[in-house]
Amino acid sequence: MGVALSWLAVRGKSPESVLTELGFRATGEQEEFPRSPATCSQLPAAWFAVIIRGRADAHDGTLDLARLSKGAEVVTCFVEEHVMFSSVSMDRWSAGLVYNP
Secondary structure, three states: OOOOEEEEEEEEOOOHHHHHHHOOOOOOOOOOOOOEEEEEOHHHHEEEEEEOOOOOOOOOOOOOHHHHHOOEEEEEEEEEEOOOOEEEEEEEEEEEEOOOO
């Protein structure tokens, strides 16, 4: 039992633009607890988040974050947590470049 997911949050682009650039589409359905392969949510301070369950797409280069971050800020996170193993990694993107602390 464990968790594997990746997420990204974008500020500076509309939710519709983010979904289009990522190749996703809004379904209009809502979930109290995310069970879909991917879900999204508007967050405070004008951030928009996309959560992808069971995959590292938001962090491993599968998605074009350099393009997405042009004209916006993007923060990504990957979480892998299983029995006797845990790993987390985060990146920040802006103007097409990644900034790692």
